[in-house]
Structures are given as structure tokens and as C-alpha cells.
């Protein structure tokens with residue numbers, strides 16, 4: 001692909017990524033509360049001030065307003081800006097990482113990132129994973145399989161994960177976490193892992209394939225152990241508080257989506 005076209009793609013991905021991040025803030029706030037995404041228009045949760053278009057420009061409005069509501073001056077959560085910037089950065093990373101491999105997987109990865117960020121923040125705050133995001137991830141996996149079959153002669157349209165790996169990711173990832181889910185209820189008499197996590201792992205298994213899924217679970221388990229150890233120590237917690245696991249899973253899945261194939265190829269090269 002020519003350099004001028006690539007520059008246009010990067011600039012567009014960055015700008016659209018910021019706007020999608022802005023929309024994601026609405027999704028993260030409203031979907032768990034069962035609110036409509038269209039109505040009412042964005043307003044301050046404190047004083048109900050209706051945001052004008054110039055209060056709603058990603059990142060820039062936050063800086064101009066110095067992080068405060070224009071009307072009541074109450075602090076606006078920095079999370080809104082974080083979501084916008086993270087969406088933009090991950091979209092740019094997706095273009096950088098996948099555009100030379102597969103155009104279709106570049107778009108699939110960008111859409112997966114949208115679902116990943118929504119699940120990360122919703123589970124962190126509400127300890128639920130709305131089904132629509134798991135379905136979205138699952139559908140992206142199906143699209144990847146279908147496009148791999150449909151465009152099998154065009155290497156820029158397919159990606160390198162064979163459908164067998166994807167199906168294995170769905171079945172084994174789902175089964176493994178299902179056993180873990182019911183096992184913890186039977187043995188520990190509590191839900192160590194929510195059913196939403198089971199569905200998330202199954203859907204991501206289909207999207208990323210069994211090898212990437214394995215790496216993702218490994219990474220998320222390690223990070224979760226370290227983070228929860230620190231959090232529990234700081235809070236002086238007696239191990240009975242439940243913490244959301246999906247944010248760690250999402251971190252692992254994102255890591256594996258970007259770097260999984262490098263790790264797998266390196267591992268294979270050892271033999």
C-alpha cells in the first residue's frame with residue numbers, strides 16, 4: 001500500500017477512533033442501566049445540563065472545560081477521556097499490526113477492540129457482561145471464518161488463523177471455563193467465575209483461535225493474581241470480596257490478538 005494512502009488511513013483511524021471512544025462512553029454508561037443509546041441526548045449526570053456539540057468534542061472539550069461541567073462545575077470523570085484515548089491508540093495499533101496481513105482482519109480487530117473496551121469498563125463497574133458484546137465478538141469470529149473461506153485466494157483479505165483453531169478455541173475455551181464455573185459452585189459453594197466470563201472466553205476463542213486463547217488466559221491469570229494480591233493487601237481484604245475477572249481477560253485477549261502469533265511462532269521455532 002502506498003505511503004500517502006497509509007497516512008490517510010492512520011489519520012482517519014485516529015479521528016474516527018476518538019469519536020468511537022466518545023460513543024463508547026455513552027454505551028458504557030447506559031447499557032448496564034438499560035437506557036436507550038439514542039435518547040435522551042448527553043447531559044451532566046449531576047445537574048442535567050444538556051451538552052452542546054462543543055462540550056462533546058473528544059479530549060479537547062475535557063481540556064477546555066478543565067475537567068468540570070460547564071454549568072455546575074462538578075468534576076467530570078477522567079474515565080471519559082481515558083476511553084477516548086485508549087480507543088484511538090488501540091485502533092492505530094490495529095492498523096499498524098494487521099494492515100499488511102489482512103484488510104478484513106484489521107477491521108475485525110478494530111470492532112473487537114470496541115467490544116473489548118465496553119466489556120472492560122462495564123464489568124469493572126457493574127460486574128456484568130451484557131450478552132450483546134459477547135454476541136458481537138462471536139459474530140466477528142464467524143465473519144473471520146467466512147471471509148477466510150470466501151477469499152481464500154487473496155492473502156490480503158484472509159488472516160492466518162485456520163478455522164479449525166477457531167472452532168477449537170470456541171469449544172475448548174468454553175468447556176474449560178464452563179467446568180470451572182460449575183466446579184466452583186459445587187466445590188467452593190460460590191461463583192468463582194461468572195457465566196458471562198464463560199461466554200466471553202468462548203466468543204474470544206472463536207475470534208482468536210485456541211493458541212491465542214491459551215496465551216490470553218495465561219496472561220490474564222498472571223496479571224489478575226498480581227493485581228488482586230496488591231489490591232487485597234492494600235484493602236486488608238479477607239478474601240471474600242468478589243472482583244471482576246473480565247477486565248483481566250480483556251487485557252489478555254487484547255495482548256494475544258496483537259502478539260499471540262509472534263509468541264506461537266517463536267515457540268514452534270524452538271523445536
Ligand SMILES: [Zn+2]
Pocket residue numbers: 044045046047048049069070071072073074
Ligand atoms: Zn453539571
